[in-house]
Amino acid sequence: MASIKKVLIANRGEIAVRVIRTCKERGIKTVSVYSTPDKMAPHVLAADESYHIGEAASAESYLRMDKLIEVCKESGADAVHPGYGFLSENAKFANLCEENGINFMGPTAYAIEMMGDKTKARELMAKTDVPFPPGTESAMDDVEAAKKIAKEIGYPVLIKAAAGGGGKGMRIVHDEKNFENSVKAARSEARSAFGDDRVFVEKYLEEPRHIEFQIFADKHGNVVHLFERECSVQRRHQKVIEEAPSAVLTDELRERMGKAACTVAKSCNYVGAGTVEFLVDKHLHFYFLEMNTRLQVEHPVTELITGLDLVSLQIDVAEGKELPFKQDDIKKNGHAIECRIYAEDPANNFLPSTGTLHRHRIPAGPGIRVDAGIEEGQDVSIHYDPMISKLCAYAKDRERAIERMLRALDEYEISGVRTTIPFCSYTLNHEKFREGKYDTHFVPNYFTPEKISDFTDIKLAAIVSSVLRLRNQQHKSNSKPSGDLVEESIWWKNRKATL
Structure with missing residues (x-):
């Protein structure tokens, strides 16, 4: 297959910037697309060419397949990188790219379809030796039959949407009397989120840890894993903090899970970057959860412990090259942690906190990496x-x-919106996280808004006290406060309002 000359990034934000950087390092031209409110976004300014594709709503811009194909043809882009979210796991879009002679930098439409549908994935895993939680292999047609299965495997159980993810269309059921209502609620949410109301039942595991394996496969049948990421600190079934490697896996368990992840990839003839997600219970038994057929948000921690550029590997695979290593060649070194800095209010159930970033000063220094998709003065939409x-x-x-x-969290300066920075600091200071003895229930078990308030109030009081002390020293010397000091005081006044 010919070398890729120009890539259209069918995405926005930090992942678009991330892809553009690697493309530039490889001498590949880049094309960004943007909605009306994103016209001055970093990914737009970083690309060689940029095209407006619609209004703010995703359905009118980043989800417009016809418009994206049109821009590919107009710009001469011979490949598309879908990033994550939006159309990254859309089989129809992958097919559309292929039909128009555009290299889709991801798996085949078949693999996306098989792994994007959780019931199809479970049916496929039933033909392998990869374990998955007890439950219904297919979507439920008969609620009474599903209720019988739930009783057999034992409560609590999970009702889960067959399509989609991100915690939508999911309900935990603790007893039989709530089963039917939970099915109705899960179906309604799944229909609204994915246009597909099919759901299935599986056993809800005790003290589950969410551990995923990064896999890579080329077009020559080679499949490897790049070790695991622990993703158990979550809110609303969505990740906030990830680390690699996991603190709980033994070398023997890591090897077994890695082999299982590769088996999952081979079962659907996978190509490219993918992530196989598992649940690990308190007895260290692991079960297949799902496969994400794209690059993950948290891929940087894998890059940090392996020294590999996953986007560059995606380009290699898309160009038809063989993976440049075998499983035994891949080594993990050190430890990496990622904190997702969201414009959310941890004290208010992590609800979005939109607004303008009046101040956005990122931390730096040895061992620190920041992937940002927004700059100071811009809006969180x-x-x-x-x-x-x-x-x-x-x-x-x-x-x-x-x-x-x-x-780094202590150095990070943001004002204008509330963020998850205080929550991340609280979590990393918590003894259960420090000991590596945490699971997906960390937030409901250990976090309350009051603890965030106590944590930030102590820190804020110390900093304000320091500022006031410096002010008093300058007052005694009959000098005016410096501009920097005034700015700092104003900033901390703003920050206090946003913490």
């Missing part, structure tokens, strides 16, 4: 995911990585 950036810390071991991340 109600129309898209409220992520401001991904903050990563890398060190030679887990303890040092935690301390480095805490230092």
Whole structure:
């Protein structure tokens, strides 16, 4: 297959900037697309060419397949990188690219369809030796029959949407009397979110940990894994903090899970970057959860511990090249942690906090990486995911990585919106996280808004006290406060309003 000359990034924000950077390093031209409110966004300014594709609503811009294909033809882009979200796991879009002679930098439409439908994926896993939680293999047609299965496997159980993800169309059911109502609620939410109301039942595991394996496959039948990421700190079934490697896996368990992840990829003739997600119970038994047929938000932690550029590998695979290594060649070194910095209010159930970033000063220093998709003075829009950036810390071991991340969180300066920074600091300081003894129930078990308030009030009081002390010193010397000091005081006044 010919070398890729120009890539259209069918996405926005930090992932679009991330892809553009690697393309530039490889001498590949880039094309960005943007909606009306994104016209001055970093991904637009970073690309070689940029095209307006519609209004703010995703359905009128980033989800417009016809418009994206049109821009490919107009710009001469011979490949599309879908990023994550939007059309990244849309089989129809992958097919449309192929029909128009455009290289889709992802798996085949068949693999997307098989793994995007959780019931089809479960049916496929039933033909392999990959374990998955007890439950219905297919979507439920008969509620009474499903209720019988739920009783057999034992409560609590999960009602889950067959299509989509992100915690939508999901209900935990603790007893039989709530089963039917939970099915109705899950179906309604799934229909609204995905246009597909099919749901299935599976056993709800005790003290589950969410551990995923990054896999890569080329077009020559080679499949490898790039080790695991622990993603158990979540709110609303969505990740906030990830780390690699996991603190709980033994070398023997890591090897078994890695092999299972590769088996999942081979079962659907997978090509490209993908992530196989597992649940691990308190007894360290693991079960297949789902496969995400794209690059993950948290891929930087894998890059940090392996030294690999996953976007560059995606380009290689899309060009038809063989993977440049075998499984035994891939080594993990050190420890990496990612904190997703969202414009959300942790004290108010993590609800989005939109507005203008009056101040956005990112941390720096050894072992710190920040992938940001928005700059100071720009707005966090109600129309898209409220992520401001991904903050990563890398060190030679887990303890040092935690301390480095805490230092970076302390340095991070944001005002204008509430953020998840205080929550991330609270979590990394928590003894259960420090000990690596946490699961997907960390937020409901250990976090309350009051603890965030106590944590931030102590920090804020110390900083305000320091500012006032400096002011008093300047007053005694009969000098005017410096401009920097005034600005700092104003900023902390703003920050207090947003914490």
